[in-house]
Amino acid sequence: MRFVPTSCLRPGMVVGRDLYGRNSELMLAEGNILSELQIARLKSLKYQGIYIHDEISADIEVKDVIDYEVKHKLVGSLKNVFIETKDGGFNKKNVVNLKRMVDDIVNEMSSNDDIVYNMLDLKFYDDYTYFHSVNVFVLSLILGISLKLNKDELFHLGMGAILHDIGKVFVPKEIINKNGRLTDEEFEIIKSHTEMGCNYLREKWDISNESAMAVLTHHEKYNGTGYPYKLKSDKIPIYGKIIAISDVYDALTSDRPYRKAVLPSEAMEYIMASSGIYFDYEIVEVFCRKIMPFPVGTTVQLSNGMTGIVIENHPENCLRPKVRILDQDGNAVDCIDLFNNKDLLNVTIVSTNMSN
Numbered sequence: 001m002r003f004v005p006t007s008c009l010r011p012g013m014v015v016g017r018d019l020y021g022r023n024s025e026l027m028l029a030e031g032n033i034l035s036e037l038q039i040a041r042l043k044s045l046k047y048q049g050i051y052i053h054d055e056i057s058a059d060i061e062v063k064d065v066i067d068y069e070v071k072h073k074l075v076g077s078l079k080n081v082f083i084e085t086k087d088g089g090f091n092k093k094n095v096v097n098l099k100r101m102v103d104d105i106v107n108e109m110s111s112n113d114d115i116v117y118n119m120l121d122l123k124f125y126d127d128y129t130y131f132h133s134v135n136v137f138v139l140s141l142i143l144g145i146s147l148k149l150n151k152d153e154l155f156h157l158g159m160g161a162i163l164h165d166i167g168k169v170f171v172p173k174e175i176i177n178k179n180g181r182l183t184d185e186e187f188e189i190i191k192s193h194t195e196m197g198c199n200y201l202r203e204k205w206d207i208s209n210e211s212a213m214a215v216l217t218h219h220e221k222y223n224g225t226g227y228p229y230k231l232k233s234d235k236i237p238i239y240g241k242i243i244a245i246s247d248v249y250d251a252l253t254s255d256r257p258y259r260k261a262v263l264p265s266e267a268m269e270y271i272m273a274s275s276g277i278y279f280d281y282e283i284v285e286v287f288c289r290k291i292m293p294f295p296v297g298t299t300v301q302l303s304n305g306m307t308g309i310v311i312e313n314h315p316e317n318c319l320r321p322k323v324r325i326l327d328q329d330g331n332a333v334d335c336i337d338l339f340n341n342k343d344l345l346n347v348t349i350v351s352t353n354m355s356n
């Protein structure tokens with residue numbers, strides 16, 4: 001199985017994995033043979049791509065950190081909570097449901113010490129906030145597990161991560177979605193989402209102090225230039241520090257109204273360069289070991305003009321995977337190892353299906 005960008009989908013291709021729609025409904029089932037109409041629909045919904053089964057990728061097994069269906073249910077549950085909050089409502093059933101899902105995922109993920117972040121993202125452009133929050137949640141849990149947090153701590157972290165931006169529902173939509181540069185006044189309003197989110201959760205939810213503090217401090221920076229309190233290094237709770245890195249990584253690698261996504265490798269370089277400035281050294285170090293920017297099944301373009309599919313990642317250097325090379329007709333012609341083959345040290349990944 002491999003991930004094929006929407007622009008490269010052709011009628012007759014076989015769907016590799018169930019695909020869910022905006023309301024978590026099944027849109028395309030695994031094994032479905034794609035029609036012209038279905039491809040047009042995927043394009044109009046701005047899907048970046050889908051998984052397909054084909055001969056050249058038949059032996060490639062794509063493994064997810066969390067089940068794709070579970071992820072979509074979590075997105076749906078979070079969306080309900082955000083919409084109710086925005087409308088001034090509060091539905092205890094939905095809150096309990098979200099907490100239960102977070103608890104289940106924490107239990108499942110924490111039993112795997114070797115867990116790495118390898119999600120190829122299938123987010124809806126229009127539902128960015130919910131998909132982003134779920135990605136930040138998963139990424140934060142992986143960092144928390146690697147930092148040896150216990151289950152209770154992971155639950156506090158998980159709740160803070162998934163709700164980190166809930167305060168944005170109280171910020172006018174025109175400011176959140178503004179295409180141009182924000183005025184100083186608008187930026188101050190945006191910044192208030194940390195305090196508004198924390199206050200709302202403290203008032204309405206039975207949420208732990210740790211989770212509320214995580215929401216409050218996810219924009220603090222290691223060198224004391226963040227907000228709302230300009231906290232420095234050890235004064236920032238670990239939950240806030242973890243969410244800060246996860247938030248920046250997922251935001252940089254996502255298309256936004258005002259800019260295109262950057263390559264995952266570029267986002268990683270930014271985070272490494274910000275170690276000790278914006279982010280905690282120790283967490284950056286864990287981040288570099290646990291994030292696979294080019295998951296197995298990703299189509300990549302190389303700086304030598306070749307195109308291929310990632311078939312294996314090296315934990316020692318996640319930026320230089322093993323790649324199955326394809327010719328112009330899409331046939332597998334070679335396999336190169338960007339990490340172990342020293343003749344290829346000058347070859348880099350310059351593009352992925354996600355950043356085209």
Ligand SMILES: [Fe+2]
Nearest residue numbers: 164165218219
């Ligand atoms: Fe935020």
